[in-house]
Amino acid sequence: MKTGTLDLDRIDQSILAELQADAGLQNQTLAERVNLSPSACLKRVQRLRRAGVIREEVAILDAARVGFPVLVISRVSLRSTTREAIQAFERKVHALPQVLQCHCVAGDTDFVLVICARSLPEYQAFAQEQLGDALELENYSSDVVLSTTKFTTQLPLDRA
Template sequence: MRAQPHAVAHEVLADHGVVGCAFGHRMLLVRRGSPSVAIGREIRCRCAGPKTKPIARTLRHTGGTMKTGTLDRIDQCILAELQADAGLQNQTLAERVNLSPSACLKRVQRLRRAGVIREEVAILDAARVGFPVLVISRVSLRSTTREAIGAFERKVHALPQVLQCHCVAGETDFVLVICARSLPDYQAFAQEQLGDALELENYSSDIVLSTTKFTTRLPLDST
C-alpha cells in the first residue's frame, strides 16, 4: 500500500517551510519564499511507487474534522500500520509513513474522531486466559417484531460470554459467537441464558474444533 508522492510531500514538509514539486516518483524540494532555488536533494517516499492502485474509499480532511469521502494513501498507510500494531508510538508511526510527528498525530486524531478507528485494544489468547471453547450458535426468534428484536439485542449485549452477535438473512435470525471455559460451562450457559430466557424459537450450536485463521485486519490495499 503506497501513498501518492505529492500527498506525502505536503505532510512531510509542512512543518519545515518547504514545498515540493513532483516529477514522476521523485520530489524536488524548494523553500517557501525562494521558489527558484532547489535545496539540492530529492526524497523517495516509502509509500510511493509506479504500480500504485487507486483507492476508491477515502476521507477528506477539512480543518480539524473529516468528512465522509475517501481515504487517501497516507491514511491507508497509517491504518495498515495501526492494524498490525495499535501500540506504535507516534514517532515510530510517523517514520514508517514518512510524515512529521505532528502531521501524523493530526491524521490519527482525525481518523479517531471520524470513527474510522473505533477501538485500540489488546487481543487475548482465549485458551491461555481460560476460555478454550468457542461456539457458533444460530438463533431463531419466536417473534421478529421490532420490539422483540430490540429486546433480544439488549439481552445479548449484556452477556459477556457472547463475543459477537450478527443479524443475518436466511433460515435463522441471528448468529452468535460464544466463549466458554468448558463444554459443561457452555451447556449451563445455553440452558440458563438461551432458549426461554431469550424467547427463542430454536437454536443450534456448532463447537469450533480448531481455528485456521483469525484476524481483525481489513484488506485496505486490495481494492
C-alpha cells in the same frame, strides 16, 4: 477509498494498516513508517478517531491461554422479528459477557453468536439458561469450534 463521508487517501490507508497490525505503535514510529512528520501523523490519527474510523484500540488475547478454550458459534431464530423483539434480544445479548460477537443476519436464522466458555459443561449451562429457556427464541443451534485456521481483525485496506 470512501468511508461514509470520510475520504481515505493512501496515507490514511497506510496509517490504518500499521495500526491494525500494532495499535500500540508510538506516533514517532508510525510517522516514520508512513513517511510523515510526527505532527501531521498525529493530526491524521486524531481525525480518523473523531470520524469513528478507529473505533477502539485493544489487546487481542489468546482465549485458551486465559482460560476460555471453548468457542461456540450459535445460530438463533426469534419467535418474533418485530423491531421491539429484535431490540430486546440485542439488549439481552449485550449484557452477556460470554457473547463475544452478535450478528443480525439474513437467511435461515436471525442472529449468529460467537460465545466463549471455560468448558463444555459451562457452555451447556449457559445455553440452557440463556438460550434454551428464553421465551423469545424459536430455536437455536450451536457448533463447537474444534480449531481455528484463520483469525484476524485486520481489514484488507490494500485491496480496497
